Amino acid sequence: MRDIANHLADYRRKRGLAAAALAESAGISRQTIYAIESGSYVPNTAVALRLARALEARVEDLFALDTPESAAPPPEPVTLLPDAATPRAGDPMQLCRVDRHTVASPASPVPWYLPTADAVLVEGSHGGGRPAVQRFHADCDLGNRILIAGCDPGISVLARHVLRAGVELVTAQRNSTQALALLKQGIIHVAGTHLRDEASGESNLPAIHRLFPRKSVAVISLAVWEEGLVVARGNPKAIRSIADLAQRDVSIVNREPGAGSRMLLDSHLKHLGIAAGKVRGYGRTEGGHLPAAWQVRAGDADCCIATRAAARVFGLDFIPLESERYDLAIRRQHLDYPPIQTLLDTLNRADFRRELEGLGGYDTGPAGRRLL
Numbered sequence: 001m002r003d004i005a006n007h008l009a010d011y012r013r014k015r016g017l018a019a020a021a022l023a024e025s026a027g028i029s030r031q032t033i034y035a036i037e038s039g040s041y042v043p044n045t046a047v048a049l050r051l052a053r054a055l056e057a058r059v060e061d062l063f064a065l066d067t068p069e070s071a072a073p074p075p076e077p078v079t080l081l082p083d084a085a086t087p088r089a090g091d092p093m094q095l096c097r098v099d100r101h102t103v104a105s106p107a108s109p110v111p112w113y114l115p116t117a118d119a120v121l122v123e124g125s126h127g128g129g130r131p132a133v134q135r136f137h138a139d140c141d142l143g144n145r146i147l148i149a150g151c152d153p154g155i156s157v158l159a160r161h162v163l164r165a166g167v168e169l170v171t172a173q174r175n176s177t178q179a180l181a182l183l184k185q186g187i188i189h190v191a192g193t194h195l196r197d198e199a200s201g202e203s204n205l206p207a208i209h210r211l212f213p214r215k216s217v218a219v220i221s222l223a224v225w226e227e228g229l230v231v232a233r234g235n236p237k238a239i240r241s242i243a244d245l246a247q248r249d250v251s252i253v254n255r256e257p258g259a260g261s262r263m264l265l266d267s268h269l270k271h272l273g274i275a276a277g278k279v280r281g282y283g284r285t286e287g288g289h290l291p292a293a294w295q296v297r298a299g300d301a302d303c304c305i306a307t308r309a310a311a312r313v314f315g316l317d318f319i320p321l322e323s324e325r326y327d328l329a330i331r332r333q334h335l336d337y338p339p340i341q342t343l344l345d346t347l348n349r350a351d352f353r354r355e356l357e358g359l360g361g362y363d364t365g366p367a368g369r370r371l372l
Contacts, residue, residue, distance in 0.1 A: 004039070004042055004063055004064070004065065005063070005064045005065065006036065006037065006039055006062070006063060007061065007062055007063070007064075008033075008036055008037050008051065008055075008062050008063070009037045009345040009348065009349070011055045011057050011061065011062060012033075012037075012055065012345075013165060013342065013345065015055055015056075016338075017055075018336050018338055018341045019033040019034060019037075019336075019341055019344075020336050022051070022054055022055070025054040026047070026050040026051050026053075026054045027050060028047060028050070028051075031370075032047070034344070034368075034370065036051075037345060037348050038348040038368045038369070039348065042063075043063075048062065048063060072354055076102065077102075078093075078095070078101075078102045078103065078104040079098075079101045079102065079103045079104070080103075080104050081103055081104060081105040081106070083106045085106075085315055087106055087315075088315060090312055090360055091106060091312065091313075091315060092106070092107040092109075092312075092313055092359060093105065093106060093107055094106075094107045107313070109153070109290055109294075109313040109314065110290075110294065117136070118135060118136060118137070118140050119133035119134055119135045119136060120133060120134050120136075121133055122134045144166060144167055144168060144338075144339055145167070145168045145169070145170050145339065146162075146167060146168070146169050146170065146189045146190060146339050146340060146343060147170045147172065147187075147188045147189050147190070148169055148170070148171055148172070148188065148189060148190040148191075148192065148328075149171075149172040149173075149174040149178065149179035149182050149183070149188050149190070149191055149192065150171075150172075150173075150174060150176070150179050150190075150191065150192020150193070150326075150328075151173065151174065151175050151176065151179075151192065151194075151259065151260075151288055151289060152192050152194070152222065152225075152289075152307075152326050153288075153289055153290050153307070153309055153310055153313070154222070154223065154225075154309060154326075154356050154359065154362060155169070155171055155192065156171070157352065157355050157356050157359065158222075158343070158346065158347075158352065158356075159171060161346045161349065161351070161352040161355075162339075162342055162343050162346050165342045165345070165346065166342070167339040167342045167343065169343075172188065173287060173288050175255065175256060175258050175259035175260065175287070176191075176192070176193040176194055176195045176204075176207075176258070176259065176260045177195070177258030177259070178258055179191035179192055179193055179329075180193055180195075180207065180208065180211055180329060181211075183212075183217070183329055183331065184211055184212065186331070189330065189331070189334055189337070189340065190328050190329065190330050190340075190343070191328070191329040191330075192222070192326060192327070192328055192329075193207070193208070193260070193326070193327055193328075193329060194225075194227075194260040194324045194325065194326045194327070195207040195260050195263065196260065196263070196264070196267075196322070196324060198263075198267055203324055203325040203327065204219065204325065204327045204329075204371075205219065205371065205372060208329055208372065212329075215332065216331065216332060217329050217330065217331060217332060217372065218329070218330045218331075218332050218335055218370060218372060219327050219328070219329050219330075219370070219371040219372035220327065220328045220330065220344060220347065220368065220369070220370055220371070221325060221326075221327050221328075221366035221367060221368070221369045221370075221371055222326045222327060222328055222347065222367060223325075223326055223356060223362045223363060223364045223366065223367055224323055224324065224325050224326070224362070224363040224365070224366060225307050225308065225309065225323070225324060225326055225361050225362050225363070226307065226308040226318075226320045226322070226323055226324075226361040227260075227261060227264060227305065227306065227307055227308075227320075227321060227322050227323075227324055228305070228306075228308065228318055228319050228320040228321040228322070229241075229242070229303055229304075229305065229318070229319040229321065230292070230293050230296055230303065230304050230305070230306045230310060230311040230316050230317075230318055231296065231302065231303050231316060231317050231318075231319065232296060232297075232299070232302065232316060232317065233315055233316055233317055234317065235317045235319075237249065237250050237302050237303075239302065239303055239319065240319060241319070242265070242268040242269065242272060242274075242321070243272055243274070245269075245274075245279045245303065246274050246278045246279060248280070250280065250302050250303060251280045251281040251301050251302050251303075252279060252280065252281040252282065252284075252301055252302065252303045252304055252305075253281055253284050253285070253286050253292050253295040253296070253300070253301040253303075253304045254281065254282050254283070254284060254285050254286075254292075254304070254305075255285060255286065255287075255288075255292060255304075255305065256285045256286075256287055260324070261289070261292075261304075261305040261306060262285075262305070264305055264321065264322060264324075265305050268321070281301055284301075286304070289306040289307050289309075289310040290306075290310050290313070290314075292304040292305070292306050292310070293306045293310040293311060293313075293314050293316060294314065296314070296316055297314040297315070297316060305321075307361055308320065308360050308361025309359045309360050309361045309362065311360075312359065312360040312361070313359070318361075323363075325366065327371065344368065347367045347368035348367065348368040352364075352367075353367055
């Protein structure tokens with residue numbers, strides 16, 4: 001099935017059709033549309049003809065033998081922009097053409113610029129009144145945006161790819177427990193989560209089943225990532241396992257209560273019989289994988305629990321502990337919202353998967369798979 005180039009999602013978006021609308025027009029199920037677009041199902045001749053008729057396209061426009069064009073381009077020579085830290089293989093780069101040179105500049109994971117904003121807060125909630133904002137532009141279109149809460153740094157990659165399709169992701173940095181709580185309140189579209197159930201070892205679904213009524217939430221996989229110990233380059237403290245965190249000369253920066261990374265640490269400490277009070281820095285927290293890894297990069301901590309990708313963007317070393325699935329939870333009534341359809345389509349795109357995998361530690365094989 002990998003040798004069939006599938007352009008169904010592209011043509012559906014061009015026609016402005018949601019998957020449900022195309023399924024109804026072609027006389028097939030929405031799940032079949034998802035399966036075809038993800039590449040897990042190749043339609044028979046009759047289904048392909050019905051889809052072509054519904055989209056006013058030729059069958060060969062929608063499906064064709066794959067070509068080498070879909071493969072990752074080969075490595076190319078560049079001029080490396082000098083940086084204070086010597087880059088290593090796997091470090092993320094931004095490219096720019098300068099005269100006859102293709103220049104590669106190390107990409108900064110920290111946004112050293114004023115934040116993107118649509119408005120400023122003019123009235124807070126401390127006085128008991130309703131909060132109010134002053135917009136910068138009266139014609140700001142909010143109808144083509146998705147509000148997503150989560151802690152995965154890879155959401156920024158997803159945001160760039162859905163923006164190419166005309167949809168903007170508004171991201172809120174929250175841990176998994178907080179994100180699911182916001183989804184339950186009905187004030188976000190999507191919650192990202194990586195909560196591992198200690199009893200069963202299952203990712204996310206047990207926590208979602210406990211929190212939401214049956215069949216009220218859909219769960220779509222984003223990727224499987226590696227989570228582990230992030231340490232300084234060269235690992236000067238020779239940290240090899242969670243047990244080493246009890247050493248007196250080792251300090252950590254922790255994640256806040258409710259974060260999946262903190263739960264992972266607590267689970268390992270409990271298994272080893274190490275009290276939290278024996279770990280120097282246990283009570284010091286940072287809200288997110290990248291902020292925690294930055295403290296290690298800055299030398300303010302020897303170690304944190306974060307993803308391999310977070311270690312890579314700061315040029316740090318990584319000792320893996322667990323592979324976990326990061327999922328997106330979506331209210332079922334939002335599944336037919338056109339921007340959500342665009343997001344789901346993007347999860348199945350080869351260029352998105354290739355970029356996310358290139359950042360390190362992500363397995364996008366499950367991306368776009370509906371779990372619930």
